[in-house]
Amino acid sequence: MFDIDKWQEIFATIKKNKLRTFLTGFSVAWGIFMLIILLGSGRGLENGIQQQFERDASNSIWIYRGQTSMPYKGLKPGRRIRFTNDDFDYSKREIKNIENLSSRLSVFPQRNLSYKNEYGNFDIIGVHPGTKALENVDILEGRFLNEIDVSSNRKVVAISTDVKKALFKDQPFLGEYIKINNIPFKVIGLFEDSSERDNRRVYIPVSTTQKIFTGGREIQNLAFTTGDASMKESLEIEDEIRTNFAQRHNFSKDDQRAIYINNNVEEYQKFQNLFAGIRLFVWIIGIGTIIAGIVGVSNIMLIVVKERTKEIGIRKAIGATPTSIIGLVLLESILITSFAGYVGLVLGVGLLELISPHIQSDFFTNPEADFRIAVSATILLVVSGAVAGFVPARKAAKIKPVEALRDE
């Protein structure tokens, strides 16, 4: 197998039969190339959608206020539903199996932040500590808001990396005071949110927000996580919320517009099913591509052996053993298919690497091919090329040289 002379003989044959070599190689390279692109695109799509979910906790449920659309107990439709701290307290007390409950209240429209001579406009949002989990933020330095901050209306703020960059550049910021609409707040922490939009924010205690900026007890929305609740359980929780809110706010339970509930558990499950579908699709097409490659290689190997029957006859007359004939055909096929497979692999991965920085879509990021699958597919093609070559090569090596020589 590692006889240099044998390889020289094979290389000489390959060099002299460029078209044949190209055709065999092309069908393998093309198959692997397409497979890589396919696997990569599937993965890119999955990564993109996965990333959409990583921006917020995938097990969160968000409740937004709306407007009634049905008359109820003598009340006209079109009534705005308003949430207050009572909704928070009630939910915290009554709804079982929920975590990280947080109200939310944006300071609007004025949203000026300043530190010394640096200014910036960023979203200012009053929240409970649960928001850290709900928004899926990473705390890089310091801490996020805690219960005491909320209960004692502290003027503290957690800032995002974008805000820090705008106001502090590289200066120390923990413990410094920034002015939010001209009121000083102490910086207690730095966070990062993978969503670009959500990273242009500062969070302050919701209680402080109400006291200083908005007045009253109103909040804009509520959110919480559901632990490891299944989709069915999450739907039960959703239903419970709708029933209770309807009762307390006097709207019909069937009124879908009075409050909006955004159930990420359900959404996530839907996308999980979509992924499964995409993966199945990619596999079916991938297997189809591989089969097409196998058929292509087999076909060419059959023709190659047929074409070489006379040459095989000559070689046998000159003194070639059947083993050496089979070896010649097979090693050539293995050499070509492995090399072509490698080329397809490199081209496919190269193309993915080349285009992935240019694709800035929310639903398509990091198209990467599973290298193990790609390598296995290459090996499969090499082996099937060898098997496809082996059967006719053995037949050709077995026939009598006379018959082979007669083959014109």
Add this chain to the structure above:
Amino acid sequence: MIELKGLHKSYITGTNKLHVLKGLDMLIEQGELVSIMGSSGSGKSTLLNVLGILDSYDQGFYKLNNTLMSNLSEKKAAQYRNNMLGFVFQSFNLISFKNAMENVALPLYYQGVSRKKRNSIALEYLEKMGLKDWAEHMPNELSGGQKQRVAIARAMISKPKVILADEPTGALDTKTSLEVMDLFREINKDGITMIIVTHEKDISEKTDRIIHLRDGIIESEFISKN
């Protein structure tokens, strides 16, 4: 060198059984230059294939250099062909994608001779054939006579005991044919046994012994006036 006794060979094509060789006895000594003549269908090519271990036989025995050639494995047959026999065919049978030198060197490849060495030996043989300047040419760039001389060089390179030629002049013009026959006589002088199958009378007359085959049996045999 070659001994045949009661040799039978038939081909089965579908339901038909074609009895080609019907009990041949033949003795050819080392260094003889023999021609086998016969019209088409006389069995002369079949006989040559049996002699060349390119085909098997059904009955009788065939001894080459005092070794019985029967029930040989493919590998063994390949070895005998490689060491003891050289072939020259009517259609030359050169490998089209190898140049003259590589074609001549090929038998040595199967003997495990290194590339460099076998190519230099091949050049020597091509020089003997007067084809040194054509060593790098591909077969399709050579004339019929040149191709046949390349094929003869290839048959000789493994220093065989016997050279078997199947209608070696069949594709050549008269002048070239005579040149090739002169070449064969030259080679024969070095002690290599030559067996030439032909249906051309003037070719056979250049050999020392003529064996006439007809319908699978030896019809007549006589010593040529050479």
